[in-house]
Amino acid sequence: MGKVTFTVNGSVSTIDVEPRTLLADALRDELGLTGTHIGCDTSQCGCCTVRMNGSAVKSCTLLAVQAEGSQIDTIEGLSAAQTSGNAAAQVPDNSDAQAKRLHPVQQAFSTCHALQCGFCTPGMIMAAVELLDQNPDPGDAEIREGLSGNLCRCTGYVNIENAVKEAAAMMRSERVAAGTPAGGTAIDRELPSRGSR
Amino acid sequence: MGFSRHEDKRLITGGGKFSADWNLPGQLHAYMVRSLHAHAKVLSVDTTAALAMEGVVAVLTAADVTAARMTTMPSGPDLKGIDDVGINKGPMPILAIDRVRFVGQPIAMVIGESANLARDASEQVHVTYEELPVAASVASALAEDAPQLHPNVPGNVSLQFESGDAAATAAAFASAAKTTSLTIKSQRLYGAPLEPRALVVDHDRARGVTVVRTPTQGMLGMRASLAALTGLGVDDLEIVAQDVGGSFGLRGGPAPEHALLVLAARRFGKPIKWVSNRSELFTAELHGRALTLKGEIALDAENRITAIRFEDTVDLGAYNCYFGGFIGTNNLAVTMGGAYRVPALYMTSNLVLTNQSPVSAYRGAGRPDIAFAIERLVEHAASEFDFDPVEFRKLNFVPADAFPYTTANGTVYDCGDFHTVLDKALTLADYKNFSIRRKQSEANGKLRGIGIGYYVEKSGAGGAPKDEVSCRFNADGTLTLFAVSGPSGQGHETAYAQIVGEGLGIKPSLINYVAGDPGRALVGNGTGGSRSLYGTGSAFKNLVQEIIKKAQPLAAQALHVEPGDVVFAGGRFLGRNGAKGIDLMELAERQAQLHDAAEDHPINCSAETVTGANFPNGCHIAEVEIDRDTGDTEVVKYSAVDELGNVLSPVLVRGQVHGGVVQGIGQALLEEMIYDDTGQLLSGSFMDYAMPRAGALINVQSDTHSVPTELNELGSKGVGESGCSGSLPCVSNAMMSALRSGGFGPMDMPYSPHRVWQHLQK
Numbered sequence: 001m002g003k004v005t006f007t008v009n010g011s012v013s014t015i016d017v018e019p020r021t022l023l024a025d026a027l028r029d030e031l032g033l034t035g036t037h038i039g040c041d042t043s044q045c046g047c048c049t050v051r052m053n054g055s056a057v058k059s060c061t062l063l064a065v066q067a068e069g070s071q072i073d074t075i076e077g078l079s080a081a082q083t084s085g086n087a088a089a090q091v092p093d094n095s096d097a098q099a100k101r102l103h104p105v106q107q108a109f110s111t112c113h114a115l116q117c118g119f120c121t122p123g124m125i126m127a128a129v130e131l132l133d134q135n136p137d138p139g140d141a142e143i144r145e146g147l148s149g150n151l152c153r154c155t156g157y158v159n160i161e162n163a164v165k166e167a168a169a170m171m172r173s174e175r176v177a178a179g180t181p182a183g184g185t186a187i188d189r190e191l192p193s194r195g196s197r
Numbered sequence: 198m199g200f201s202r203h204e205d206k207r208l209i210t211g212g213g214k215f216s217a218d219w220n221l222p223g224q225l226h227a228y229m230v231r232s233l234h235a236h237a238k239v240l241s242v243d244t245t246a247a248l249a250m251e252g253v254v255a256v257l258t259a260a261d262v263t264a265a266r267m268t269t270m271p272s273g274p275d276l277k278g279i280d281d282v283g284i285n286k287g288p289m290p291i292l293a294i295d296r297v298r299f300v301g302q303p304i305a306m307v308i309g310e311s312a313n314l315a316r317d318a319s320e321q322v323h324v325t326y327e328e329l330p331v332a333a334s335v336a337s338a339l340a341e342d343a344p345q346l347h348p349n350v351p352g353n354v355s356l357q358f359e360s361g362d363a364a365a366t367a368a369a370f371a372s373a374a375k376t377t378s379l380t381i382k383s384q385r386l387y388g389a390p391l392e393p394r395a396l397v398v399d400h401d402r403a404r405g406v407t408v409v410r411t412p413t414q415g416m417l418g419m420r421a422s423l424a425a426l427t428g429l430g431v432d433d434l435e436i437v438a439q440d441v442g443g444s445f446g447l448r449g450g451p452a453p454e455h456a457l458l459v460l461a462a463r464r465f466g467k468p469i470k471w472v473s474n475r476s477e478l479f480t481a482e483l484h485g486r487a488l489t490l491k492g493e494i495a496l497d498a499e500n501r502i503t504a505i506r507f508e509d510t511v512d513l514g515a516y517n518c519y520f521g522g523f524i525g526t527n528n529l530a531v532t533m534g535g536a537y538r539v540p541a542l543y544m545t546s547n548l549v550l551t552n553q554s555p556v557s558a559y560r561g562a563g564r565p566d567i568a569f570a571i572e573r574l575v576e577h578a579a580s581e582f583d584f585d586p587v588e589f590r591k592l593n594f595v596p597a598d599a600f601p602y603t604t605a606n607g608t609v610y611d612c613g614d615f616h617t618v619l620d621k622a623l624t625l626a627d628y629k630n631f632s633i634r635r636k637q638s639e640a641n642g643k644l645r646g647i648g649i650g651y652y653v654e655k656s657g658a659g660g661a662p663k664d665e666v667s668c669r670f671n672a673d674g675t676l677t678l679f680a681v682s683g684p685s686g687q688g689h690e691t692a693y694a695q696i697v698g699e700g701l702g703i704k705p706s707l708i709n710y711v712a713g714d715p716g717r718a719l720v721g722n723g724t725g726g727s728r729s730l731y732g733t734g735s736a737f738k739n740l741v742q743e744i745i746k747k748a749q750p751l752a753a754q755a756l757h758v759e760p761g762d763v764v765f766a767g768g769r770f771l772g773r774n775g776a777k778g779i780d781l782m783e784l785a786e787r788q789a790q791l792h793d794a795a796e797d798h799p800i801n802c803s804a805e806t807v808t809g810a811n812f813p814n815g816c817h818i819a820e821v822e823i824d825r826d827t828g829d830t831e832v833v834k835y836s837a838v839d840e841l842g843n844v845l846s847p848v849l850v851r852g853q854v855h856g857g858v859v860q861g862i863g864q865a866l867l868e869e870m871i872y873d874d875t876g877q878l879l880s881g882s883f884m885d886y887a888m889p890r891a892g893a894l895i896n897v898q899s900d901t902h903s904v905p906t907e908l909n910e911l912g913s914k915g916v917g918e919s920g921c922s923g924s925l926p927c928v929s930n931a932m933m934s935a936l937r938s939g940g941f942g943p944m945d946m947p948y949s950p951h952r953v954w955q956h957l958q959k
Contacts, residue, residue: 018313020313028217033211034211034214034215034217034218035210035211035212035213036211037215037392037442038217038393038472039391039393039442040393040882040883041475041476041882042475042476042882042883042884044882044884044888045883047391074211075209075210075211076210076212078211079210102209102210106209106210109205109209110200110201110202110205110209111200111201112200113200113202113849113851113852115205115208116443116687116688116852117390117391117392117440117441117442117443117686118204118207118209118213118440118442118686119213119215119392119440119442120442121208121209122209140892140895143891144890144891144892147890148890148891148892150890150891151883152391153390153391153443153445153856153888154391154443154686154852154856155852155856155859156852156857156858156859156860156889156894156920157855157889157890157891157892157894158855158894158895158897159855160891161891161892
């Protein structure tokens with residue numbers, strides 16, 4: 001057993017892991033963040049996509065120990081991280097009265113019916129968030145390239161592509177309203193590993 | 198904007214609960230030992246070294262299964278074939294006893310205190326095999342010197358099935374003006390729901406119930422099959438599934454691991470968890486399709502179809518499992534005339550056992566395959582005899598005034614309007630200007646083709662005698678709906694709330710849906726055969742009337758008028774004079790205050806419906822482009838008009854169509870389970886088995902046309918499987934059209950770059 005200390009969704013955690021423990025398993029089993037899903041064992045499906053120091057990685061492709069000292073963002077932290085913005089919407093009305101705001105990508109996935117069973121959705125959303133961070137106005141080909149590391153078996157992808165466009169438009173208008181330039185997050189972009197895409 | 202499914206919030210925030218997300222205190226973990234060989238005697242299973250490892254609790258083998266008096270996996274219906282000869286079945290044992298018949302067949306289950314430990318210990322389970330000759334394909338299973346897979350299945354042929362009138366069909370062919378034939382293959386696929394099979398089971402001693410958390414399509418089907426498999430009573434088992442990550446026909450009933458975890462949880466008195474990995478699922482989950490259909494068509498002098506005959510070969514895999522036998526027989530036969538008025542129909546089907554993973558239902562379960570075969574055959578005839586494919590279809594369609602129409606082999610299509618749907622699709626596809634688009638593609642060095650697929654499918658009749666639903670009015674002013682149809686992405690929670698919400702004039706957001714509550718003892722069908730909306734949904738439509746009926750006297754009381762003087766409109770009960778009124782939900786809240794338990798609420802009620810199959814149909818038109826240099830093939834334009842009766846939610850319907858179409862495109866262009874001659878699977882991961890990715894379906898237009906059915910209360914037809922049934926034939930016909938334009942002959946699916954490039958070199 002070894003120890004890993006990292007910041008997950010803004011909170012510092014130290015956990016015991018075996019050297020072979022995958023980041024995906026550590027997030028799910030040690031921290032209870034079961035929104036990160038595991039859909040394959042060859043790094044193909046992208047269900048386990050999280051952000052590490054601001055970049056999308058497949059957490060089944062990283063050992064937990066490789067995340068030492070890093071900032072990890074999972075789907076659970078995405079809505080909590082949204083504290084302002086015109087386009088960020090309230091959680092739909094069947095919510096448990098939490099004041100969490102949805103990220104525009106989350107919102108757009110729902111309004112564009114970009115999810116059915118929802119198993120690929122967290123990874124797909126995290127990949128899309130990364131894509132829009134890098135490219136606030138992606139074209140069709142860029143969206144497809146940006147999502148090429150994620151599999152969905154239900155939706156046929158058409159609505160997922162629409163959701164990314166919708167979210168991009170929401171985020172652009174949000175930035176215009178706030179007067180901030182695109183892509184300017186404070187997160188360090190240095191990466192120990194990108195995972196496979 | 199504004200659309201949002203009830204189930205979305207939890208799923209987009211990471212709050213969904215899939216089976217592997219469950220963890221119970223003190224849980225044990227399991228790992229499977231599977232066969233490395235396609236066909237071998239199992240001489241011994243040595244568990245000594247594994248059991249000696251610290252933290253290993255047990256290794257279950259066939260002896261444990263036998264001692265627990267468990268039976269074999271469900272082997273499907275007892276079909277009758279030619280001359281009334283019954284099916285010979287090779288049922289699959291839960292754990293291999295003395296022989297394995299496919300790579301990946303379960304041999305033992307290791308149980309340990311952690312998942313890693315169980316996995317490590319599995320490598321210390323030593324299985325001694327004696328390899329046997331392998332029948333790795335239908336051809337080798339039917340060869341004269343083929344190994345005999347099961348002692349009671351001579352020649353490896355499980356059943357020879359027939360449907361229709363052989364003599365009438367032969368006579369039609371004998372007197373035909375023109376005939377032609379075509380053999381098509383619907384290759385073996387892996388359905389690949391993205392949530393891997395997972396189980397968390399514990400035995401609740403206080404209640405005497407074993408609770409099984411697992412992905413499923415229907416609680417009752419899963420529970421009944423698991424009870425039969427384990428020898429327990431249905432009341433001894435409880436199935437829990439909140440979120441299910443796709444099913445597509447693979448999750449109707451238990452797998453071997455379900456039985457083993459029930460056994461272990463009860464024996465060891467501890468919760469136990471098993472989460473599969475994708476690599477093992479490629480062999481351990483039931484495969485789909487694996488059909489070869491040889492079709493023949495006979496025409497008279499006026500080019501009217503006088504007969505269609507099919508000679509089908511079905512690869513069942515190593516064992517008869519679940520619906521495997523049903524797919525290549527009834528599900529092919531029932532619509533074997535497609536959308537056409539064909540006076541004589543006949544088919545035979547040879548069900549063959551091979552040393553590959555067993556085959557059962559995958560989205561459509563024979564429906565896409567027969568639609569594919571008919572529409573390829575019709576297009577082939579049009580091409581061969583130089584007919585306009587549109588006019589040839591129209592000449593032979595069952596006309597709108599001929600419904601209800603009984604096919605030559607006895608299926609009754611209740612309603613439809615094939616001409617109108619085809620015309621609508623041609624317009625949507627801008628069919629008349631295709632030649633301009635082809636010229637543009639040719640200028641870019643690409644072959645372009647267009648293809649029509651007109652499918653008619655029989656949606657699921659359902660195995661349960663009826664679909665029952667019920668409801669509970671809660672003290673907080675919400676309404677909970679209950680049924681047994683388990684969702685796996687279709688949007689049950691949204692659709693059922695919409696039906697009841699619109700019927701009662703209340704906000705759907707106040708309504709939630711619970712599937713399979715064991716306390717309810719409801720009867721009904723699981724999700725399958727595209728029937729959840731028109732079956733369970735129709736029962737919910739009836740529930741609306743029941744609720745109004747039960748609430749009416751209470752409303753009259755509240756309004757101080759006679760019950761006969763109360764009318765319900767727009768969510769409100771009004772007195773006859775209209776002066777006073779009360780909202781249903783206000784009435785419900787008032788009543789809730791008078792009763793301690795929500796279960797005692799006087800407006801709680803139940804409803805049901807009895808409805809069988811109906812006949813969704815539609816016309817899909819695809820255009821493909823082939824890059825001559827690389828063989829890369831792309832579906833560049835796609836138009837679908839589906840005739841689904843009444844459409845309740847166009848957004849959900851479009852979602853189903855998109856998803857189904859892309860699964861069909863996946864089969865057409867990419868996917869194939871490939872075994873080598875020794876029965877080893879060569880396409881055993883997502884790195885080898887090509888799944889459609891973003892961009893698989895571009896430039897798509899999806900529309901509907903409605904001819905409401907009278908077979909259910911909603912007037913709706915099934916939609917879940919139609920996308921596959923439409924896309925397989927139209928993409929394939931487009932492919933043949935493109936190949937023909939370059940002077941190339943037809944080819945089989947998948948139209949992957951490698952295979953297409955090789956074809957272009959011929």
